[in-house]
Amino acid sequence: MNPTTRNEARLALRIITREQHTISRKNISKAALRVLYRLNDAGYNAYLVGGAVRDLLLGGHPKDFDVATNATPDDVKKLFRNCRLIGRRFRLAHVVYGNEIIEVATFRGASEDDGEGDRHIVDGRIVRDNVWGTIEEDALRRDFRVNAMYYDISDFSVRDYVGGMHDLQDHALHLIGDPATRYREDPVRMLRAVRLAAKLDFRIDPSASAPFAELGPLLSGVAPARLFDESLKMFLAGHGLKSFRLLEQCGLLKFMFPATARALKRGDSALRSLIESGLENTDGRVAEGKSVTPAFLFAVLLWGEVRDLAHTWVTHGKDAGDAWARAATHVVAEQCQRVAIPRRFTITMEEIWSLQPRFEQIQRKKVFRLLAHPRFRAAFDFLLLRAAESTAIGDLGQWWAHAQQLPHETLADALPLHQTTATGELEPVRAGAPRKRKRRRKSTTGKSGTA
Template identity: 50%
Template sequence: MGKNQSANYKSQLRVIPRSEHNISRKHISKNALKVLYRLKDGGYDAYLVGGGVRDILLGLQPKDFDIATNATPEQIKGLFNNCRLIGRRFRLAHIVFGRDVIEVATLRGHHDDDAKTGKQSEHGQLLRDNVYGSINEDAERRDFSANALYYNIADFSIHDYWGGVDAIQNKQLDLIGDPETRYREDPVRMLRAIRFAVKLNMQITEPTRDPIKSLAPLLQNIPKARLFEECLKLLLSGQGLDTFKLLVEYQLFQQIFPNLAQAVEHSESKTYQLICQALTNTDARINKGLRITPAFLFAALLWYEVEAGKQHYLDEDVPEHDAISLAISAVLDSGQYNVVIPKRFSSTIREIWFMQARLEKRAGKRCLKLLENPKFRAAYDFLLLRSQVEQGELVNIGQWWTEIQQSDEAQQKILLSQIGVNEQKRSRKRKPRRSKKTES
């Protein structure tokens, strides 16, 4: 928040002593405490900041412990041999303890109009942000009042600049400063508002929510790789279904996936139903501590785009195998959505989609070889997911694959023979397909 905005939004520091809050060092990871104390002993101010403080106050276990200090990145690196400096837009220090990484940020300051270290786009988005300042200025730069809380390792007090403790107690999510300016500085804040509202069971205050729909198109200016990572945080949180519905309500999902905009605005559409069912299943797995893959969810998001593409090519008399292949490539390579799906996930998505036709056909003994395919389980689960939405024959096919996995060799032969009988019955009912050349 620049100086011209901060004049209208004044912070009021409240220092809460240790005797009046529930945060204890036992709630903070050992590695985060090591960093806090080394900074303090090095003569610098050191604070646990943001979500770590917020979550402990809420009685939650923080996922990350972020630290703020008045030491510069170079000074931080001088204190820690296990430090690496990252980022251009935000210069940060990562203190690495094996797989555990503690992020340390230098306290941020305001931008002067002629500041060489701060740069904005024509939409007001911050492109470079290495202006350092005081803790008061840093608090103004935070996004939500509930995140502008600083736990001081020197005396174990909490520094609350924007009424964050009260906001937490009142279950309110309130943006610091002028909402339109803050969203323009970083449009991803709109996504964070939705994520925190669902995660923390908070209500977004009226001034904070009012500009979101009109500013939602600013998400199209965000790098696609960053939006993909934000999607993972939003939809793979264990509360993905509620988050998705709120994203649609505020027209944010439609900016990330403009190709699905019309479909998700109608709850009766197959796309909307498949996404909801996929998120319901994903939430259940996450909350049980079971493994999930983003590939499965993104396969569900875009499945009916593939089906539409396949039908387009079939209508052009392209053979079915080629029609499926062309449709899959068209969807994954189209650039119609504003995320970049990493290859490690897109290759799995391709296999899940491509195996659907093979699972549906169950072509004789060859179909048993599908059971040995490394991606069979994901493709089978996806078939069951589709059957929950599409119903009809797909339900029977899903049950057949369930049975054949649980059957011995003799029972598998019986199940395979049933396919031949059923296929003959269906073929008698089929009408011969007339080619376009005959019709003309």
């Protein structure tokens, strides 16, 4: 950004005094306060910054606390024995207190005219940035206005250089600087806009969303491992359904999950119901403090393409088991080129998918084998989400829900040893209506024989 813009930012400084805002040190972690006070006592400027300040002003309870300072990483390391320096792209100091890590960043500079520091830009994208600057320059380097407010530990005021407080009150997200330029510097900012809007229930200002259509393809150049982390933040933090809807609405879904976008484009209302119900259930579990797994989430998102491919190959004469395995492998391989899903999760996804056809096999040995499968519960929950696909799938889900409530012997008596239709598909039977058991013949030796 040019010097004129920086000067305007200085003139726009707004200081919100302690009496004018709602931030209380009681809601700031003790570890963050230790870092802030020690830096301040050593003569450095020290500020709580970013999402923590934003969330505190909104009455929330941040999990992470970041600190900005004019102390360099080496200065910070000298002050804290429990400090480690990390990063090459952005040099940072991590101060560790037990399980809590306070990230301390030196103010970023807006230019490298003085020849100091270390910045490297390729095709407009910042690949390395260790140029130190002033707090005003640091504010301009941040992404959204609501993330560029600083809580000053020296007098407990909030310093707002770019209009972040106005955006908080207006429930809007504006980028700092030219949006197209900022997205080229880091395409993931487009995803952050969606995630923040969903989390805060804010609207994305048209100036911030306008470049999505043109610059969305830049996401294909982002490291797949980084996009995996971003997808977890979007979908497993309690606001997954809103994030998904916004991602699709903004035209970015196809760059993150191309198979999902293709399947939804075919107009499958049952698939949309499955995805939205899965995300809604996940949000509910997060709200209740229950565990969630990325494997189930990705199985939900990619199901439509896996199902359609498997059915296509089966109709072309492929063995059903092989068709499902091939479809899963194909879809996972494509997805991992965009979002690097770790193998420990893709294995679970493939098991959830492969168990779906087995729910239709209502036969004594196969039912009990499926009930004993380690992924049965996840696969059954997935089956329940599929209820909108057809009445038969809905009935099947109810059958299995009832079957799990029956004693082992009662269920065994209700199941046939062999039962198939003319097409080779196994028919469900009512678990609540046990068959008559054959009387056992007594052997001549007094021992019971086979039924």
